[in-house]
Amino acid sequence: MAGNQTSSVTDEITNSLGREILGGLFPPGATLLGEEEICARFGASRSAAREAVKILWAKGLLLTRPRRGSRIRPLKDWNFLDPSVLGWLRASATPRHFIIELLEVRLGFECEAAALAASRNDPDEIAVIREAFEAMRAASSGEGDPVSSDAAFHEAVLAATGNRFFLPLSALIHTALQYSVPTTNALFGHPVGDLDAHGKVLRAIEAGDAAKARKAMHDMLSEVLARVRTAVELTGAG
Amino acid sequence: MAGNQTSSVTDEITNSLGREILGGLFPPGATLLGEEEICARFGASRSAAREAVKILWAKGLLLTRPRRGSRIRPLKDWNFLDPSVLGWLRASATPRHFIIELLEVRLGFECEAAALAASRNDPDEIAVIREAFEAMRAASSGEGDPVSSDAAFHEAVLAATGNRFFLPLSALIHTALQYSVPTTNALFGHPVGDLDAHGKVLRAIEAGDAAKARKAMHDMLSEVLARVRTAVELTGAG
DNA sequence: TCATCTGATTTGTCAGATAAATTGAGTTGA
DNA sequence: TCAACTCAATTTATCTGACAAATCAGATGA
Numbered sequence: 001m002a003g004n005q006t007s008s009v010t011d012e013i014t015n016s017l018g019r020e021i022l023g024g025l026f027p028p029g030a031t032l033l034g035e036e037e038i039c040a041r042f043g044a045s046r047s048a049a050r051e052a053v054k055i056l057w058a059k060g061l062l063l064t065r066p067r068r069g070s071r072i073r074p075l076k077d078w079n080f081l082d083p084s085v086l087g088w089l090r091a092s093a094t095p096r097h098f099i100i101e102l103l104e105v106r107l108g109f110e111c112e113a114a115a116l117a118a119s120r121n122d123p124d125e126i127a128v129i130r131e132a133f134e135a136m137r138a139a140s141s142g143e144g145d146p147v148s149s150d151a152a153f154h155e156a157v158l159a160a161t162g163n164r165f166f167l168p169l170s171a172l173i174h175t176a177l178q179y180s181v182p183t184t185n186a187l188f189g190h191p192v193g194d195l196d197a198h199g200k201v202l203r204a205i206e207a208g209d210a211a212k213a214r215k216a217m218h219d220m221l222s223e224v225l226a227r228v229r230t231a232v233e234l235t236g237a238g
Numbered sequence: 239m240a241g242n243q244t245s246s247v248t249d250e251i252t253n254s255l256g257r258e259i260l261g262g263l264f265p266p267g268a269t270l271l272g273e274e275e276i277c278a279r280f281g282a283s284r285s286a287a288r289e290a291v292k293i294l295w296a297k298g299l300l301l302t303r304p305r306r307g308s309r310i311r312p313l314k315d316w317n318f319l320d321p322s323v324l325g326w327l328r329a330s331a332t333p334r335h336f337i338i339e340l341l342e343v344r345l346g347f348e349c350e351a352a353a354l355a356a357s358r359n360d361p362d363e364i365a366v367i368r369e370a371f372e373a374m375r376a377a378s379s380g381e382g383d384p385v386s387s388d389a390a391f392h393e394a395v396l397a398a399t400g401n402r403f404f405l406p407l408s409a410l411i412h413t414a415l416q417y418s419v420p421t422t423n424a425l426f427g428h429p430v431g432d433l434d435a436h437g438k439v440l441r442a443i444e445a446g447d448a449a450k451a452r453k454a455m456h457d458m459l460s461e462v463l464a465r466v467r468t469a470v471e472l473t474g475a476g
Numbered sequence: 477t478c479a480t481c482t483g484a485t486t487t488g489t490c491a492g493a494t495a496a497a498t499t500g501a502g503t504t505g506a
Numbered sequence: 507t508c509a510a511c512t513c514a515a516t517t518t519a520t521c522t523g524a525c526a527a528a529t530c531a532g533a534t535g536a
Contacts, residue, residue, distance in 0.1 A: 008519070008520090009519080009520070010292070010519080010520090034485095034486070034487085035486075035487070036486085044520080044521090045520055045521045045522070046521085046522085047285065047288075047519085047520060047521070047522090048519085048520065048521085050285075050289065050487085050488090051288065051289055051292045051519095054248070054289045054292050054293055054296075055292055055293070055295075055296040057293075058292075058293040058296035058297060058322075059296055060321075060406075064487070064488095065486095065487075065528080065529080066485095066486060066487040066488065066527065066528040066529060067484095067485060067486045067487065067527095067528060067529040067530060068486080068487085068528090068529070068530080069486070069487080070487095075402065075405065076393075076397065076405045076408070078402075078405070078406070079317070079319075079320060079406050080402050080403050080405060080406050081317075081319055081403065081406045081407075082317060082320070083298075084296075101401045101402060101403055102403065104350070104354060104399070104401050104403075105347070105350075105401060105403040105404060107350055108346060108347035108349070108350030108351065108404075109343070109346035109347045109350075111346070112342070112343075112345055112346030112347075113346065116342060155314075159314065161342070163339045163342050163343065164313065164316075164318050164339060165318050165319065165339055165340065165342075165343040165410065166343060166346075167313065167314045167316070167318060168298075168316070168317050168318050168319045169319075170314070172403065246488070246489090247488080247489070248488080248489090272517070272518085273517080273518070274517085282489080282490085283489055283490040283491070284490085284491085284492095285488085285489060285490070285491090286488085286489065286490085288518085288519085289488095302518070302519095303497080303498080303517095303518075304496070304497040304498060304516090304517055304518040304519070305497060305499060305515095305516060305517045305518065306497095306498070306499080306517080306518085307517070307518080308518095
């Protein structure tokens, strides 16, 4: 499924180098391969190599200067919320702590997002949340993908805030869910996608009760976080 | 100060088109200029034009396909948290509501960041927060830039979480502060950077009291948000 | 020892050509 | 008449080769 539909040369270079950088092969301060070396390694032209480097630069990973080559920037400049960067990070064998970091951030902004969605109370946006919830219910009966419906639920909440700056965080949620399902399965023997907890969030938003929505989202995420934290401590830090 | 130190041709094209897209000149679904048109308009080569388009693509703004040109993607795909995108958005004449959106998001994640910083309790990271606070105190006496020291304070809190995914949000804080100082000055006649409130946050983090740190950060941001909200309602939505 | 100059190396930009993909008109067949 | 197919035109994707600009390293001179 989802075969490698012959991605372009530039994308190939970008993804390879991106994975290697996020995987730690080129730590901050190190110099990436020069253009000539990239061309040689991938059998590509300088155009393709340069465009790939520009993409990595655009995501905050490196800094290029004539003669000095491409230097990897310090971690604080990396766009960790960029979908591609998250994908490269996920692709690299990351310690178990990865999922805890993601949940901590989600706990940060998703509660407020739920509260904003409730107080804004936009019928059309809330309908999208409701549809995603129904899809989750169907998925729990085996009809449909549980990860994508779960992600759709949370993304719909972000959209319902009416605040542009919440939107880019959906990539983080998507990554967290894709990563956490196998992890929580391994930890607990079953997925943790909690239908009841999602239902509470939905009802609070439908009722326009911001405080209740915030609390429902907080309860849901903090319970998962607590369970993962204890499980990770028991199995030993990865 | 900070003169336009002859940025490169590619950067020139990227910034011009980025500002125009964020300014609404090319709404989602519209097709951006073709490569040939970009070359003609900026008097640049196709290499420069293509690299600029690749950068905009990397930030989620557009989608290019052979023969179809570059289509502007829907807003939900834009990386609004990217530093460049935030800069282009700020450069465009944005309604007064801009600052409210930024404060809503900050209220979302900065409270949790303060709590995490407190519970992690890393002496080195907390020292950075303390130094930034001292810089703010000096700035309030006229020694130094109040915006940069304020930004440094909040960025240090994000770093003190020890969570990579909080780091990219410092760009949003920086933008919010750069934008809010003139705005709040215009609204209230004086800047709102509250030294006492920052001190409370610092002391709670130093004490390792997560709940207190969360509350102190929440109080600080929600007060600014409330004051801006009422002021905007009074002066009329812009 | 230090400042300055010079040359080599690497990125930045340009120009032109070919490949690949897609659209849309035109053609064919039922 | 309409559906499916063919084919040419257009645009992006890639390659090649060249020159400009910036920077570093070593040589030069005081």
